[in-house]
Amino acid sequence: MRFDSVIMVDWSGGNDRGKRPVKDAIWTCIAQAGQADAPIYHRNRQVAEAWITETLTTLQATGQRVLIAFDLCFAYPTGFATHLIGQEDTLGLWDWFAARVTDSPEANNRFDLAGEINARFPGIGPFWFNGLQRDIAHLPRKGSDRTDHGLPEKRAADLAIKGSFSPWQLAGAGAVGGQVIMGLPVLSRLRQTFCKDLSVWPFQPPDTQIVMAETYFSLLPDLVADDAHPIKDASQVTLYAKAFSALKPDDMARLLNIPATQEGWVLGAGEAEVLRAALRPTPPPLRNDCFAMPQGAHWTPVDDALDHLRDHLGPVTATETIPISQSAGRYLAEDLRALRDHPPAPNAAVDGYGFAGPAPDGPQTLPLLAGRAAAGQPYPHAVPPGHAIRILTGANLPTGIDTVVLQEDCSVTTTDVAFHGSLKQGANARAAGEDMQAGNVILTSGRKLTPGDLGTMAAVGVGQVTVRKLLRVGVLSTGDELREAGAQADVGHIYDANRPMLCALAAQWGYTVVDLGCAPDDRDTLRQILDDATARCDVILTSGGASAGDEDHMSALLQNAGALALWRIAVKPGRPLALGLWNDTPVFGLPGNPVAAMVCALIFANPALRLLAGGAWQLPTGFMVPAGFQKSKKEGRREYLRARIENGKAHVFPSEGSGRVSGLSWATGLVQLDDPAQKIELGDWVQFIPFGNFDL
Template structure:
């Protein structure tokens, strides 16, 4: 029903410390059962600013969002009419939002507003609880003596959910009543700005953004389980928003729709806790989310026919084979959320949005003196204000027109400053500065957000995270990234003729060159290589190897036995027991390529010849595996360079020659024999010759693809 679920654990407290702490505002975001991030906000104003940006970004991306807030959306039936003269709960929202004040330190007037509410009701209450008995006389210190006859003490949904607290309690934990007074103004502003539908007050069909009341107490069992099993060091509020957002976003549509049943007719005025009466369902879903396996998002498996070529296809051109792989494959790796320190080299599972502009405020690019520009031609003299502006030290006073201030590189521009002159261009006596104009307005300054603005997509889904990406994410306030788990690729060599390097080799046996080469290739390409050993030419043994591999890896690479001969057991066993396609590619070297599925795991059956195995891996397996790892389809970067060789090629097949660059020209290995393993080490890349006929002489432009373009 929703693409994104956000859960807010609200607070009525004053500003919390910079270090993450309890009883602050915590925001948890999840998609499809994956916890994307948990955000710590020191104040409600900070939380509202974050939500403003978040909702705008989600709407721009076209995602449907459920935003759950853990405070009551309404009071018991009859409250709204007594206070506002209407039965409309939004009349209460508006009434409260017009009176509540809140500042950057979290200081507010909620007890004064509560006093005004109590004056609208006869007798004591209904709101009670305060920091001291002597303050706010209209508010009882304790509940004793309050008679709830005009309105009930608890709503119908509180009873259904077995919530212990009342929306009339302002002080002494849990302070649900204070959370309500400090939360409704935020909701009122956000719902109007983003056209949010509020459940159950409004019809939510077709709404892109839905607000709902939630209560983490419904998953209390799961929270305790998580805190007792690995999350003990975490802040409870953080665990709650993570698990509840995961639990809700992981439900299928049918289960989700049951949560929106509000059986009480009073819900249209009192509101209703989402999932009240479904606590077991939510708690069970949240418990699943506490295990590592269920904290990741797994994509659907590949289809058994994903490698099947159109009927009647015989020889397949290289470009057609690549297009087929690109169109039929999709990511097979799960998604997890990691801190920046662990995300290097991982593939981004979703776009990354800047949480803060960089720079966050206009600042100076140099050491010098700041003033309101521009500066006219000729000699200029400006008096200095006391103090200075430095990076990390705000200057809190406006700089009057006609004055200047000492300012250091990286400092935020004080009010009244928009231009900075280099200190080398200034004479200063400690009280004033002198310099020669002209100087244009804005000189030597940086605009807020000129690098990246809050809400901008700074990194795109499918990108492999680099050290520079980590710098950009950190600079824009992003602390965690949703990334793909590494693609686990198993390498299996086949053939009775193979022996391990260092073992005695009998006549007719050869050392296995493919497996060490392929394992190293996979590691340099950012995949997780898994050595599956070697299998003899026995189909029962080979089936055992494949069965074991399918339980351990995401992709299997085999070498040898990929053609159609008597001893080509790999292609035969795939054909008999799996899903297998024999691709005859118009390629030199490496025509036979067996592609198939074994127990849901894709298998690339490479030629046994090391040169052909490497070429097929670079040209076909590398981009295909990159796509299955969640990365964008990668076309290797080539360069048109003059040839240092001669060659005449017939039409029909694309050729890849082992080559290297010397003195600005491309030379190729002296022999094209596909058994020359030394040519792979000698080369620094490949020359790609097109499908058609070519006649190359020294100086003819050829396409040279360095090994580095393949990620080697």
């Protein structure tokens, strides 16, 4: 079931709130496909009803299907309507209230009407909390004063939602009863205005152009605080307009598939995870030509290849909101803002004595007040000018204090504290927000969260964070000649070194590894393996079959799928990389030789996978060291030599052959030699990149 527009309404039973937007007022927001307009403040119910009527009229005229949901109980517990109007007819009850409620921007009769309704029931109640100074007959001020009225306290829908309030409470913190009485007449008039084009869910089938429903703006309490609007009501209507408008048609249909009941239901009750999922951005699929690079006889320089990956790749993972305790190593999906100042109040940086600074040169003696300020135990009084108070590290500065002198610099009696100046104003004190300020971005999207980041987030009150789901990296080897390590092999076979190596790389980079095994040199089998893999993987790393020979089946399959880019990269070690999409899943076809596979994974796959996982583009950095080797390098290709540091110099592995796997264990990093021809002599400066700088 699809709606073109969704309108969320946060209702109020209070009087006119003035021109300036305030909390506990009426707020509305309209959204389409997960994109919300700015929330709108309405100073009173008359203004709000006029806006709703006008907006629905406009959307109706343009043919849009509209869901309008109110944070307002549409019905009372079973038995109320029958006792009042003779039958359990909720929509008829709306009309009954519409005929009896009087309302103006400055006054209404909700408390008097509640008293009149209570008089029709046995005992005392069900309504309570007279919010006026004058007494009202039959309307108790306390819920505990009610007795024997014969009605349940809550509906089934209210019981299904943690923290919901009873519709009988007319005023007080969190009360909804007053706004229900003042809202039902508006709902009744909307039904009359739009007649057959409007249905009320779940009392009527939601098959009209306009569907009106009840919702509850505390289904996603932890997400509201992340919104930038300073007024919570405005944040709520915006959040829920986004969530409901972003629901997939099947999910919306499931939420609306509730049996009709005269008690009604709350749209989205028990479905918080569905709403969360709707709010998570789904990355667009990669373009089928994302790997396409102008091809020719030339070899593509490494920097050009890296620039192409950076410019054409993006996140392929969805997002999820998790506790910060589980977020280390995950990529932030959006900028993170501080929820409060850090420190939240001015406080002492040392143990000592606080006073109003500055203190001039020379000996100083101040009267010492009894008591002290400690972390978590603030001094409750103001400190008079010219007096001092004992204060401990981390304690909030009492009123009248802005400077602290170290206790080691003081002589103290029971009545006085003496020390030498000078001491500038604000010494040894921290200002509120000097580290982080509420609302400011403290961590940016794409950052891989560290243990230090968890401390930063916790310090400003962030308990949950929206991150990218872990990238699922499939690793596949190809070739009839391969055997599993430890299995029987003759001289015509080789053990598969690439797959365990690449699996370990992906795991160490923090991704979820999907071991796809080894594929034979058979295109139908390889095709089936790739089809199955794309259901389980976000990206696939393969080794072997990445060139253009008769047995290079990976390249051939990607070519037939119309998504092959065979990159001739000017790099050594390394052969052409086969890159492409299989069922919209990116495939990196690495060389078959282990050293070339490892180097190409470090140089190309590492930054590319980071982007696909939702991280920021990042290349490894190295440092210059004297060469402990000699080499004559030809022009045209960038070379990466397996190397290690010994006695302050870079030494390289004796053989540059890409089949010499043992050099990967011997080395602790790579020496990078750039494209121009070079003649390296002992002691010349070369760039060394430790393996640790490749996130290993």
